[in-house]
Amino acid sequence: MKGRNFGQVFTWDMIFGMGIFIGILVLIAYMWDSAVSEIHDAELIYEMGWIATTVGEQLVRTTGSPQDWSGSNVRVYGLADSKDILGFDSSVGRIIDLDKLLYLVDESYMNYSVVRAVLLGTSKYDFYIEVSCKDGTSGCFNDIYVDQASGLYTCNNGFKFHITDHITQVDGTSCIIGRYVQPQTATYITHSTKNAVFSEKLNVSNIFFFGEQVLDKEIEFKVVIYTGGIPSKLCIDPLEMTVAKDKEVTFDITATDIVDMYAIEFNLTYTPGALNYSTLLDGNFLTCMGYPKTSFWDYGEGWLMYTATRQGSVPGCSGNGTIATITLNATSTSPLYLRDAKIVDSSSPQPKGLPFTICIGNVTVT
Amino acid sequence: MSSKGQSSVEFIVVLGLVLIVFIVMGIIIQQKIIKSSEFKAHTHSKRIIHSVAKNINEMVTVGSGYHKCFTLPGEIYGSRGYNISFFTDNPMVFLETEDLTLSVPISAPNVSCEINPPCESFTTGKPIDVWVSNVDGVIVLADHGPCITDWIGII
Numbered sequence: 001m002k003g004r005n006f007g008q009v010f011t012w013d014m015i016f017g018m019g020i021f022i023g024i025l026v027l028i029a030y031m032w033d034s035a036v037s038e039i040h041d042a043e044l045i046y047e048m049g050w051i052a053t054t055v056g057e058q059l060v061r062t063t064g065s066p067q068d069w070s071g072s073n074v075r076v077y078g079l080a081d082s083k084d085i086l087g088f089d090s091s092v093g094r095i096i097d098l099d100k101l102l103y104l105v106d107e108s109y110m111n112y113s114v115v116r117a118v119l120l121g122t123s124k125y126d127f128y129i130e131v132s133c134k135d136g137t138s139g140c141f142n143d144i145y146v147d148q149a150s151g152l153y154t155c156n157n158g159f160k161f162h163i164t165d166h167i168t169q170v171d172g173t174s175c176i177i178g179r180y181v182q183p184q185t186a187t188y189i190t191h192s193t194k195n196a197v198f199s200e201k202l203n204v205s206n207i208f209f210f211g212e213q214v215l216d217k218e219i220e221f222k223v224v225i226y227t228g229g230i231p232s233k234l235c236i237d238p239l240e241m242t243v244a245k246d247k248e249v250t251f252d253i254t255a256t257d258i259v260d261m262y263a264i265e266f267n268l269t270y271t272p273g274a275l276n277y278s279t280l281l282d283g284n285f286l287t288c289m290g291y292p293k294t295s296f297w298d299y300g301e302g303w304l305m306y307t308a309t310r311q312g313s314v315p316g317c318s319g320n321g322t323i324a325t326i327t328l329n330a331t332s333t334s335p336l337y338l339r340d341a342k343i344v345d346s347s348s349p350q351p352k353g354l355p356f357t358i359c360i361g362n363v364t365v366t
Numbered sequence: 367m368s369s370k371g372q373s374s375v376e377f378i379v380v381l382g383l384v385l386i387v388f389i390v391m392g393i394i395i396q397q398k399i400i401k402s403s404e405f406k407a408h409t410h411s412k413r414i415i416h417s418v419a420k421n422i423n424e425m426v427t428v429g430s431g432y433h434k435c436f437t438l439p440g441e442i443y444g445s446r447g448y449n450i451s452f453f454t455d456n457p458m459v460f461l462e463t464e465d466l467t468l469s470v471p472i473s474a475p476n477v478s479c480e481i482n483p484p485c486e487s488f489t490t491g492k493p494i495d496v497w498v499s500n501v502d503g504v505i506v507l508a509d510h511g512p513c514i515t516d517w518i519g520i521i
Binding site for chain 1: 383384386388391394396398401402405409412416419420423426427429456457458463469470472473474475
């Protein structure tokens with residue numbers, strides 16, 4: 001009987017009850033954190049969506065400041081043309097002044113951080129704007145008269161505007177202004193700092209203004225705002241190469257600051273005839289920790305396609321490394337583009353796309 | 367007697383444990399409430415600054431001669447005052463509280479703020495109707511009395 005006295009207050013029932021109580025408490029704390037995290041993500045998306053809309057509308061509907069800004073004196077970016085209405089220079093919304101677009105392209109290529117600061121303020125986001133023709137060709141950029149811009153203007157993806165005698169000719173299909181990241185993660189939202197959060201707004205279609213005549217050349221602006229820190233890069237290394245005519249040029253495709261890469265694919269494109277495929281040496285990045293991989297590549301006139309993947313239920317590879325080493329025969333100068341590149345992680349059963357930025361290269365033949 | 371003593375010690379131990387659990391719980395809940403409160407205040411501040419920027423941008427877009435009215439709250443969540451600032455040749459609107467500074471880019475490099483109380487010390491505690499207009503390309507924020515309509519989209 002004496003022994004039973006110990007159980008009057010300190011019993012297993014009490015310990016069990018306290019365990020349940022603490023368990024419920026922990027569960028509530030977890031649910032609270034989850035709810036706050038979701039609200040935080042929703043707020044982030046709202047804010048980025050707001051900025052994407054605002055930036056897009058600002059660019060296509062306002063003239064910027066000063067009204068005839070050029071690269072050096074800009075205070076506010078706006079691409080709309082202006083017209084004298086009742087003695088006032090008024091903006092003509094959704095009609096683009098190509099001179100201003102070229103200045104923005106140039107500034108963004110030369111000094112992304114300054115453009116970012118003017119467009120996005122002190123926010124922590126990055127951006128890119130994809131400018132393309134509504135009909136999917138590059139026709140809307142060709143044979144346009146520009147007042148002041150001259151020479152060569154290069155977009156951040158290598159798209160080029162050549163201005164000769166005030167008339168444009170372009171090389172490429174769409175121009176990226178800003179810091180481009182692969183769009184396959186555009187709908188992938190997570191609170192993790194390892195991944196990106198995107199907000200994407202396909203903004204408007206526009207037409208160029210030519211004197212008093214409105215040209216029927218519609219273009220689209222897709223403004224993409226993103227965050228999350230994207231140090232990962234897929235690059236051509238070295239970026240700039242100089243080689244004698246009819247000699248071979250060799251470069252690496254490198255991955256930098258990658259986290260959990262399980263598979264990769266990309267297309268390397270170049271000017272047909274200027275460069276020709278010679279050899280491809282498979283890199284060893286995806287064989288990390290000793291696990292094997294499979295890879296495949298094919299090539300044709302002006303392009304080379306490469307895919308590689310690890311095998312089975314193994315983790316992905318992280319860090320820096322070489323994906324492939326490529327040798328081409330050079331006959332004339334050509335840019336090197338990495339297009340349609342995708343990197344996925346080791347998530348099972350559905351791998352997730354990883355965000356990363358891309359570098360473009362150039363081969364100069366002397 | 368000895369049985370009574372054992373029971374009391376056990377009771378004190380159990381009470382101590384329960385107290386520790388409740389104290390820890392209280393601290394956790396308090397921290398979470400503080401975080402939530404800060405988050406709400408931050409979100410509210412963002413809504414306000416976005417609203418100001420949106421109305422200014424709208425004025426820039428539509429051009430000279432247009433005006434509209436919108437309402438700014440007298441304080442942000444948690445009865446905190448706030449300041450709205452503009453700087454010459456700087457296309458930004460700034461919102462400051464005691465522990466927070468936000469900025470959002472706007473389409474106008476210069477904004478003239480003529481409301482009362484002034485933008486720089488906006489701590490009325492009461493909502494204020496602000497008229498924003500484009501006067502020959504200059505954006506003016508002014509206090510011209512209440513908005514005519516019941517409530518114009520803000521916050």
